Every structure is written in C-alpha cells, then in structure tokens.
Amino acid sequence: MPILTMVIFGLGATIGTLSLHQKKSKPKRRFARRTLPKTSSDKNNTPAVMEDTVATPNDNSGEAILARSFPLATLGVVSAVATLANPLFMLPATFICGVLTVPLLRDAIKKHQQHRHIATLLDSALIPTLVLLHQVVAASLVLLSISFSRRVLSKTYDRSRKSLSGILNTLPKKVWVLVDGVEVEVDYRRIKPGDTIVVNNNDLVPVDGAVISGEALIDQTMLTGEAVPAEKTIGDLVYAGTQVVSGRVFINVEKSGDDTHAGEVSSLILNAADRRTAVQERGEMVLEKSLPPILALAGVVGLTAGLTRALGVYFVCPGYSMRVLSPLSLLQSLRQSTEAGILIKDGRSLELIPDIDTVVFDKTGTLTDGELRVAQVVPVANVSSETILSLAAAAENTQTHPIARAIVNEANSECLDIDSLEATEYTISRGISARVSGYEVMVGSPGFLVDEGYEVTAFTHEQIQSLGKEGFTVVLVGINGVVSGLIALDQVIRPEARQAIADIKKRGMQTVIISGDAEAATQHMASQLGIDQFYAETLPGEKAELIKAMQAEGRKVCFIGDGINDAAALKQSNVSMSIRGSSTIAVDTAQIVLVNANLTLINQLFDIADNYEDIATYNTRLSIGLPLITLPSVLMGGGGVILVLAAHNLSMWSGVWRIFRTR
Numbered sequence: 001m002p003i004l005t006m007v008i009f010g011l012g013a014t015i016g017t018l019s020l021h022q023k024k025s026k027p028k029r030r031f032a033r034r035t036l037p038k039t040s041s042d043k044n045n046t047p048a049v050m051e052d053t054v055a056t057p058n059d060n061s062g063e064a065i066l067a068r069s070f071p072l073a074t075l076g077v078v079s080a081v082a083t084l085a086n087p088l089f090m091l092p093a094t095f096i097c098g099v100l101t102v103p104l105l106r107d108a109i110k111k112h113q114q115h116r117h118i119a120t121l122l123d124s125a126l127i128p129t130l131v132l133l134h135q136v137v138a139a140s141l142v143l144l145s146i147s148f149s150r151r152v153l154s155k156t157y158d159r160s161r162k163s164l165s166g167i168l169n170t171l172p173k174k175v176w177v178l179v180d181g182v183e184v185e186v187d188y189r190r191i192k193p194g195d196t197i198v199v200n201n202n203d204l205v206p207v208d209g210a211v212i213s214g215e216a217l218i219d220q221t222m223l224t225g226e227a228v229p230a231e232k233t234i235g236d237l238v239y240a241g242t243q244v245v246s247g248r249v250f251i252n253v254e255k256s257g258d259d260t261h262a263g264e265v266s267s268l269i270l271n272a273a274d275r276r277t278a279v280q281e282r283g284e285m286v287l288e289k290s291l292p293p294i295l296a297l298a299g300v301v302g303l304t305a306g307l308t309r310a311l312g313v314y315f316v317c318p319g320y321s322m323r324v325l326s327p328l329s330l331l332q333s334l335r336q337s338t339e340a341g342i343l344i345k346d347g348r349s350l351e352l353i354p355d356i357d358t359v360v361f362d363k364t365g366t367l368t369d370g371e372l373r374v375a376q377v378v379p380v381a382n383v384s385s386e387t388i389l390s391l392a393a394a395a396e397n398t399q400t401h402p403i404a405r406a407i408v409n410e411a412n413s414e415c416l417d418i419d420s421l422e423a424t425e426y427t428i429s430r431g432i433s434a435r436v437s438g439y440e441v442m443v444g445s446p447g448f449l450v451d452e453g454y455e456v457t458a459f460t461h462e463q464i465q466s467l468g469k470e471g472f473t474v475v476l477v478g479i480n481g482v483v484s485g486l487i488a489l490d491q492v493i494r495p496e497a498r499q500a501i502a503d504i505k506k507r508g509m510q511t512v513i514i515s516g517d518a519e520a521a522t523q524h525m526a527s528q529l530g531i532d533q534f535y536a537e538t539l540p541g542e543k544a545e546l547i548k549a550m551q552a553e554g555r556k557v558c559f560i561g562d563g564i565n566d567a568a569a570l571k572q573s574n575v576s577m578s579i580r581g582s583s584t585i586a587v588d589t590a591q592i593v594l595v596n597a598n599l600t601l602i603n604q605l606f607d608i609a610d611n612y613e614d615i616a617t618y619n620t621r622l623s624i625g626l627p628l629i630t631l632p633s634v635l636m637g638g639g640g641v642i643l644v645l646a647a648h649n650l651s652m653w654s655g656v657w658r659i660f661r662t663r
Contacts, residue, residue: 008091009131012098019065019099065103066147067154072096073140073147080140093136100143101127122291126311130641133308138641145649149324152656175199175206178250188256195253205242208255210235216247291317301635308641312634315644321623321652329619329659333612340604341596349591352575353609355556359504359602360547360569362561363515363522366579367529367599368491372402374410375472376488380460381479388485390416392477395434395441399426403475406489407443431475442478443487454478460486471524491521493528500599501529507606510555514543514569544568560602561590577602619655626651 076096082089105124130139176183178196188206191197196212199205205218215233219242232238238251294317302310330347337344344350361367377385393411396404397418411418422435431444433452442449446456446464456464456476463486467474472488501511513534515522522536535546543561547569550557559566559573570576570589578590579597594601626647633643 005090005094005131005134006128008094009098009101009128012095012100013102014098016099016102019103064154066100066107067150069100069103070144070147070151073100073144076100076140077137077144080137083136090136093140094131097127097131097136097139097143100147104143104146122314126314129307130311133311135308135311135641138311138645141642141645141649145645145652149321149652152324152328191253191256193253193255197251197253198248199244199251200248201244201246203244204240205238205244205251206240206256207251207253208237208239209251209253210237211249212252213250214248216249217245219243219245305635309634312641312644313631315641315648316627316631316634321648321655322620324652325619325623325655325659326616328656329612329615332659333608337605337608340601340608341594341598342601342605342608343593343595344591345593346591349575350609350612352556353558353606354613356509356558356575356606358510358512358550358555358557360512360514360550360557360559360573361531362543362559362566362569363513363517363525364491365562366560367493367497367513367525369494371492372406372473372489373492374406374487375490376467376486378463378467378486378488379484380457380463380486381482381484383479383484385485386414386416388477388479389414389487390418391436391439391441391479392443392475392487394419394421394436395424395432395443397421398424399432403473403489404432407487440478440480443475446474446476449476449478449483452478454481454483456483469520471518471521473521491525493525494599496598496600498529500602501531503600503603504606505530505532507603512550514538514546541568544572547572615655615658618658619651622651622654623648 073096076093079089079096080093083093101124104127108121108124127139127142130136130142173188174185175188175191176198177186177191178184178198183198191207197207197209199216201216211232211234213234215231218230218232218238232247232249238249240256294314298310298313301313330350333350334344334347374389377389379385379388389407389411393408393416396407398421408418419437422437424432424434426432427444427448431442431448433440433442435441442452442454450456454476460476460483464474467486467488470488472490475487475489476483477485477487504511510533511531513522513526513531515525515534515536516538517536519536522534525531526534538546543566547557547559551572551574556575557573558575558577559569560577560579561570562579566578567589570578575592576590577592577594579594592605627644630643630647
C-alpha cells in the first residue's frame with residue numbers, strides 16, 4: 001500500500017509539473033473595419049486594419065496555480081474524508097496532493113530566493129511526508145488552507161489594483177487620430193508619441209501632450225484639484241484623465257498609457273500596495289524566529305513519541321496566517337483610502353500615523369484656498385462704502401490678480417453697479433489708476449497713493465495699523481485726489497478647516513501653524529481656527545528646523561504643506577501630507593496626497609490607520625495564540641496534526657472576516 005500511495009502521489013506530481021510548463025496562450029487576432037472618419041467625404045472602400053486584442057497570458061507561477069486550484073483542493077479534502085467510508089477514496093486524494101505539491105514547492109523556492117524564508121520550503125516537504133504516513137486528510141487540509149489563502153489574497157489584490165488604478169480605467173477605448181488630414185477612430189492602445197489626436201466636447205483626454213490647434217476649457221479636477229476649468233490654447237500642455245468641458249483641440253501625443261501623469265499616479269498607488277510593511281515583516285519574523293525552538297521540540301518529540309506527534313508539534317509554529325492577513329489588510333486599507341480620495345504612496349505610512357501627536361499646517365494654500373476676500377470696507381471721507389467698493393471694482397475689473405478678483409467678486413455679490421472704464425494705468429505690485437464715469441479713481445497700497453500725491457491722514461494711518469494687527473491686507477481707494485476709504489482683505493479659509501482641526505484636537509493631538517507670513521496675519525488665523533501654537537515670518541529652511549526641534553522633544557509630527565518652500569519640512573516630518581493642486585515638488589515629496597483637496601480627509605485617514613493597527617494587533621494575537629493553545633493536546637496525543645491545522649484555519653478565517661467586515 002505505501003508503494004501504491006507513492007506511485008499515485010508521483011503521478012500527481014508529474015501532472016503538476018506539466019501544468020507549470022504549459023505554453024502561454026497566444027493573443028488572438030481579429031479583423032475590424034475602420035470606423036468611417038468624421039471629416040472624410042470618401043465613405044467607401046475603407047480598408048480593413050489589424051487590431052490586437054488584449055490577451056491575458058496564463059500566469060503559471062506556483063502562487064497563481066495554487067490560487068486557481070481551490071476547487072481541486074476542496075475536492076481533495078472531500079475525497080480524503082471519504083476514506084472513512086471507503087479506503088479507495090484515498091487514491092484520488094493522494095493524486096490531488098501530488099498535483100498541488102509541485103506548485104507549492106515552486107512557490108516556496110521563489111520565496112526562499114527572495115526573502116530567505118525556510119517555513120514555506122518545510123511546508124512543501126511535509127506534504128509527501130504526511131502522505132507517506134497515511135495522514136492524507138492532514139495533507140489535504142494543509143493544501144486546502146494554502147490554496148484558500150492564495151485565492152483570497154489573489155482576488156483581493158486584483159480587485160484592489162483595479163480600484164487603485166481607476167484613473168486609467170476611465171480612459172476611452174477608442175480615440176480619434178488625425179491621419180493624412182483625415183480623422184480616424186483607432187484603438188487607444190495603438191497611440192504612440194508623435195501622433196495627433198482630436199478631443200471633442202465632453203470627451204476625456206486620453207494622453208499627455210501639447211495643444212497644436214483649437215482651444216477648449218478643460219476640467220483638471222481629477223489631477224490638479226482645480227475647481228475652475230482651465231483654458232487651453234495652442235502650446236498649452238494637457239494631461240490624460242482630464243475632460244474637455246467645451247471646445248475642441250488637436251493634441252500632439254507626448255505620453256500615453258502608463259507613461260502619462262495619470263499613469264504615474266496610478267503606479268504610485270500600486271507601488272504602495274506592493275511594498276512590504278512592518279506588520280507583514282513582523283509576522284514573518286515571528287514565524288522564522290520560532291522555527292528553531294519548534295523544530296528542536298519536534299525532534300525531541302519525534303524521538304520519544306513518534307513522527308506523527310512530531311509533525312503536530314511542528315505545525316504549532318505561530319504566525320502562518322500572518323503571511324496572508326498582513327498584505328490582505330494593507331490592500332483593503334489602501335483601497336478604502338483611495339476610495340475616500342487619499343493617495344498613499346507608501347503603505348508603511350499607515351503604521352506611523354497612529355503614533356502622531358502633533359499636526360503642523362502650512363498656512364497659505366493649505367489652510368486657505370489661495371484666494372482673497374473683502375472683509376471690510378471702511379470709509380474715511382464723506383463717501384459711502386457702496387460707492388467706494390463700486391468704483392474700486394470698476395477700476396480693477398480688467399485685472400486678474402487676487403486683490404482685483406476679491407474686490408470685483410464682493411461688488412458682484414452685493415449687486416453693485418460696475419461702470420465701464422474710460423482709461424486705466426496699472427503699476428505692477430503697487431496699484432491701479434483709472435477714470436470711471438467722470439471720477440479719477442486710484443486703488444493700491446498706501447505707499448502707492450502717497451507717491452501719487454494723496455494725503456494720508458492720521459485717522460487713516462490708525463485704521464491701517466489697526467486692520468494690519470488683525471492680519472488683514474489693506475488697500476486704499478482714492479477718489480478725485482482724496483483718500484476716501486480702505487478695503488481690508490483676508491485670505492479665504494477652507495470651509496472645512498475649522499471642523500477638521502476641531503476633530504484633530506478631539507483626538508488629543510496638538511495643532512500648529514508654521515508660516516512665512518507676518519505675525520499678525522498668522523496669529524489672526526490661528527485664533528480663528530482654534531490652533532494651539534503658531535510660528536510666523538518663518539523662512540523655508542527654518543520650517544524643517546522647527547519640525548526637528550519638535551521631534552527632539554519626543555513628539556511625532558505630521559506636516560501638511562503645499563509649496564516649494566515646504567519640501568524640506570515634508571521630508572523631515574514623521575508623516576507628510578500634501579493637497580492635490582499643490583506644487584509638484586510638494587506632491588512628489590509628501591508620503592500622502594489628499595486628492596480631493598479636503599482637510600476632513602485627514603481625520604478619515606487617521607481612522608483608517610487606527611483600524612489598520614487594530615486589525616493587525618488582533619490578527620497577530622490570534623495567529624500566534626490559537627496554535628499555541630493546542631500544543632499540550634498535541635504533546636499528549638489528543639488530536640495531533642488535524643487539531644493544529646484547525647486552529648490555524650480558524651485564526652486565518654477569523655482574520656479574513658475581520659478585515660472585510662470593518663469599513
């Protein structure tokens with residue numbers, strides 16, 4: 001019988017070996033008619049073209065075969081259990097064990113070469129040992145457990161990758177390419193650099209490139225966070241994943257597919273999923289470190305109580321399920337964060353976030369949205385505030401800088417008349433002079449009006465100083481040679497900032513502003529938002545030094561910034577975040593990017609990280625504790641290998657349930 005068993009096992013191993021060397025399926029080709037071009041008048045005799053379909057080759061890695069073999073492994077267990085009714089059922093169970101041992105061995109060799117792990121090699125060697133000892137039920141259970149774990153991990157990984165790389169998944173499958181002056185619809189995969197594509201109203205831009213003809217308004221929210229569509233004309237760059245709101249453009253292709261900016265963003269997310277976290281490495285370390293003492297104990301038990309009990313002792317080795325649960329938990333957390341609009345470039349950041357006790361904000365562009373608003377209009381002569389604002393808006397109506405936009409927007413919101421300009425002269429960074437409906441109007445800094453011959457009274461000086469101490473930017477409005485009023489402007493605080501900071505403080509964290517702005521403006525914003533501490537008039541290099549000083553006090557710092565001058569501070573902090581729409585260097589440096597440009601995502605990220613840590617702790621304790629509980633029973637001969645395997649499976653299934661249950 002042992003000889004027959006090994007022959008059947010060997011036959012199964014031969015079949016398993018052949019399955020590893022199957023040829024990859026060749027991509028099928030199909031003929032398709034080229035779609036009639038939009039601009040061609042010749043609608044007949046359109047030539048046929050060859051198009052390659054996407055062929056998904058068979059993944060013949062050991063891990064992939066084990067993932068696909070779950071039904072076969074289940075059949076093996078059923079057949080093995082059926083031997084209790086009829087011993088002949090042991091033959092198909094043994095054959096299945098042989099088939100699945102080969103991919104298991106291949107997977108074990110690969111992992112040993114990559115990470116020097118011994119455990120998987122021992123697992124693959126134990127299957128034929130169990131079969132030889134007539135422990136076919138135990139061998140089948142081991143293979144079922146491994147196949148189940150590989151299947152769950154593989155499906156979750158594939159599903160998560162599709163979710164994480166959703167930017168590219170939205171791109172059109174067909175695009176219009178200009179060929180010899182004719183627009184031809186072709187497969188997106190056939191685009192190459194140098195082609196000219198045509199993108200029409202409401203279409204997604206499928207490539208990165210420069211506009212060579214036409215003009216359009218393009219919604220870039222997905223990639224830059226800008227709420228207002230950008231106008232693109234000849235020479236402007238456009239990016240894959242953005243959408244033409246109105247217009248029509250011809251684009252010279254520079255990058256397509258994974259090489260585009262959208263593809264790079266997707267790659268960042270997928271790389272985060274591929275990196276090994278400390279939790280995963282800790283689980284594998286527990287497994288590897290526990291092997292020597294367990295093997296020594298198994299050797300002693302084998303000499304005194306037999307090989308079967310020795311195998312039971314070996315399988316007590318803790319941490320097996322962590323090899324599956326750790327990457328599974330990471331993938332789910334990354335998927336949740338991406339669905340919420342949070343880009344995590346490195347999964348290891350999730351393990352650092354629960355230790356954060358200080359959240360530091362840059363001021364401009366992070367707590368504010370980069371725009372200004374009119375806070376007050378203060379008359380200082382016998383002129384109404386409505387007249388001052390209306391004339392100032394008329395003077396600034398043709399300008400595009402933030403102060404002009406704020407004044408014009410305020411006048412529009414109050415439904416004031418904005419008269420047409422008769423003449424205007426703009427001095428960069430100082431102010432503007434204009435003639436509006438017979439009035440000579442001048443809007444600008446106090447120094448600008450003084451230089452132009454306007455007298456600034458003591459009362460006006462007091463108002464300027466008072467508003468300046470409150471953090472306002474002040475411009476003067478002169479009418480017909482007299483300073484008639486002041487307009488106080490304030491930065492527009494993000495509407496969600498107060499709630500986000502309140503939620504952070506509820507967690508017991510300290511909040512700080514570091515800004516290069518004046519002390520009055522920084523202090524004013526800190527008091528508005530309820531922030532604990534602020535540093536003003538800070539140079540770029542000093543920001544990183546302040547972070548370092550906080551860390552020297554034992555604090556764990558999360559810094560959130562958006563500008564080029566924040567790069568050093570982002571690099572120095574324990575966890576760094578940036579907001580979509582920030583400078584390129586800030587987005588590149590930060591570990592985490594808030595894609596939806598909403599500060600409430602910070603607290604949502606903290607929740608995801610806390611949940612990730614809780615699940616990791618739960619799974620670690622379960623995967624170590626349950627198998628160890630069975631050790632006394634194994635040593636006394638009560639249950640052996642089957643009992644230990646049941647404990648491992650229970651810990652793994654419980655861990656999988658916990659991961660997918662929690663949102």
